Amino acid sequence: MRYISTRGKSPAQSFEEALLTGLAPDGGLYIPETVPQVSREQMQSWKNLGYAELAFEIISLYTADSMPDDDLREIINETYKMFSHPEVAPMQKLGEKEYVLELFHGPTLAFKDFALQLLGRLLDYFLARRQKHVAILGATSGDTGSAAMEGCRHCEFVDMFILYPHNRVSEVQRRQMTTIQGENVNSLAIEGNFDDCQNIVKKAFADQSFLPDGYQLVAVNSINFSRIMAQIVYYFYAALKFIDEDEAVSFSVPTGNFGDIYAGYLAKKMGLPIDRLIIATNKNDILHRFMSKNQYNLEQLESSLSPSMDIMVSSNFERFLFDLFKGDTQRVESFVTGLDQNIQQVSEQEWQFAKSIFDSCRVDDDTTCATIREVYEKYNYLLDPHTATGVKAARVCDSGSGNPVICLATAHPAKFGEAIAQAGLETPALPEHLSDLLEREERFTVLEASLGAVTDFVKKSL
Numbered sequence: 033m034r035y036i037s038t039r040g041k042s043p044a045q046s047f048e049e050a051l052l053t054g055l056a057p058d059g060g061l062y063i064p065e066t067v068p069q070v071s072r073e074q075m076q077s078w079k080n081l082g083y084a085e086l087a088f089e090i091i092s093l094y095t096a097d098s099m100p101d102d103d104l105r106e107i108i109n110e111t112y113k114m115f116s117h118p119e120v121a122p123m124q125k126l127g128e129k130e131y132v133l134e135l136f137h138g139p140t141l142a143f144k145d146f147a148l149q150l151l152g153r154l155l156d157y158f159l160a161r162r163q164k165h166v167a168i169l170g171a172t173s174g175d176t177g178s179a180a181m182e183g184c185r186h187c188e189f190v191d192m193f194i195l196y197p198h199n200r201v202s203e204v205q206r207r208q209m210t211t212i213q214g215e216n217v218n219s220l221a222i223e224g225n226f227d228d229c230q231n232i233v234k235k236a237f238a239d240q241s242f243l244p245d246g247y248q249l250v251a252v253n254s255i256n257f258s259r260i261m262a263q264i265v266y267y268f269y270a271a272l273k274f275i276d277e278d279e280a281v282s283f284s285v286p287t288g289n290f291g292d293i294y295a296g297y298l299a300k301k302m303g304l305p306i307d308r309l310i311i312a313t314n315k316n317d318i319l320h321r322f323m324s325k326n327q328y329n330l331e332q333l334e335s336s337l338s339p340s341m342d343i344m345v346s347s348n349f350e351r352f353l354f355d356l357f358k359g360d361t362q363r364v365e366s367f368v369t370g371l372d373q374n375i376q377q378v379s380e381q382e383w384q385f386a387k388s389i390f391d392s393c394r395v396d397d398d399t400t401c402a403t404i405r406e407v408y409e410k411y412n413y414l415l416d417p418h419t420a421t422g423v424k425a426a427r428v429c430d431s432g433s434g435n436p437v438i439c440l441a442t443a444h445p446a447k448f449g450e451a452i453a454q455a456g457l458e459t460p461a462l463p464e465h466l467s468d469l470l471e472r473e474e475r476f477t478v479l480e481a482s483l484g485a486v487t488d489f490v491k492k493s494l
């Protein structure tokens with residue numbers, strides 16, 4: 033399996049190279065050259081597999097010829113052993129044909145654990161083979177930082193530096209980063225906002241000459257294809273439960289960066305019987321603007337009750353554009369790079385094609401709270417604010433097909449107590465493995481918002 037860039041100006045790479053670089057040198061994103069196909073018979077034979085076994089079947093299609101099966105199997109088993117629920121991704125039924133797929137039983141209580149626990153182990157595996165060290169540098173406003181740190185804290189060949197805005201993340205989110213045990217992970221509280229953090233990271237990637245010889249930076253945000261790959265698995269895991277009834281299922285996905293839902297799109301391309309893919313956004317609704325008006329444009333960022341979906345641009349949308357433009361990489365590049373100045377549109381025919389796969393819905397904060405309350409009162413089930421946007425979107429976009437709809441529950445409600453309180457409900461307790469989070473000792477370094485302050489710190493630590 034080889035990986036090509038959406039912008040067409042970088043050579044195709046192996047899985048290993050795509051994992052270790054993240055972003056392609058031409059600025060594009062890596063996508064598989066051909067999407068592996070899975071037959072109905074194969075899916076039938078997979079329907080009773082446990083999560084880790086199924087993950088091996090699917091992931092090995094993407095890593096083929098990069099590593100021996102036994103090594104991959106061991107890494108996957110280690111990864112999903114870390115989850116606190118025996119089913120890893122259990123499903124709950126709410127209403128008639130309405131389900132919630134719980135993706136928050138990993139160490140940091142958000143779905144990002146599915147990919148980042150695996151990514152850390154894969155990185156260390158390939159780096160050990162090369163005897164090479166890397167530094168991970170990333171900016172976070174929420175869940176990615178802690179999931180990445182938790183996924184990499186045992187890595188021998190990885191040092192990690194996570195920037196977050198000082199005094200501007202929630203206490204639970206901050207403590208999830210600053211209390212992680214591990215010599216190789218560093219929490220850097222930047223005296224600025226999230227944009228300042230992101231700008232420093234971007235500049236450091238653009239000029240890596242500050243690093244010691246032989247080192248390189250690695251990106252672990254959702255532009256790294258290995259994260260998408262890991263997320264394909266739970267779409268199969270959930271949908272295969274319905275395969276005997278010969279029913280296609282729909283998925284409703286709370287999304288900001290188009291990462292999670294792009295994994296669903298790939299699952300559908302692989303042959304999984306998926307009816308609709310529903311995009312749920314909060315008031316930062318660039319994807320909904322595109323789906324409902326054929327307008328893809330920048331608007332001011334607003335903070336919401338579902339902060340992990342607060343984005344201006346959906347970086348993974350570029351991967352779908354590659355398909356929408358039938359592999360015309362020049363059009364992909366001009367669409368994406370022209371966004372700063374223009375409102376971007378696609379042809380009527382292309383737009384209809386997108387609408388034949390995706391539905392969308394924008395859910396504001398009031399509606400999010402109302403949905404949390406409604407579901408709690410009716411089913412005694414507590415949704416986190418991100419998941420609530422997905423449940424609401426599923427109800428609004430109901431196509432009347434009568435097919436089951438599976439809403440992805442992307443975070444545990446205890447992580448977002450403020451939204452739960454705003455919905456008028458009692459904040460739930462943190463799960464047992466995090467119950468003493470508020471008493472644990474914190475470790476972080478406050479730095480001024482400048483590139484030099486961060487690169488000096490990184491240099492000194494390596």
Ligand SMILES: *Cc1c(COP(=O)(O)O)cnc(C)c1O
Pocket residue numbers: 142143144175176254286287288289290291292293340341418442443
């Ligand atoms: C990151 C995140 C999302 C959005 O994921 P995308 O990659 O943008 O699709 C949704 N919910 C939670 C809880 C998250 O942490």
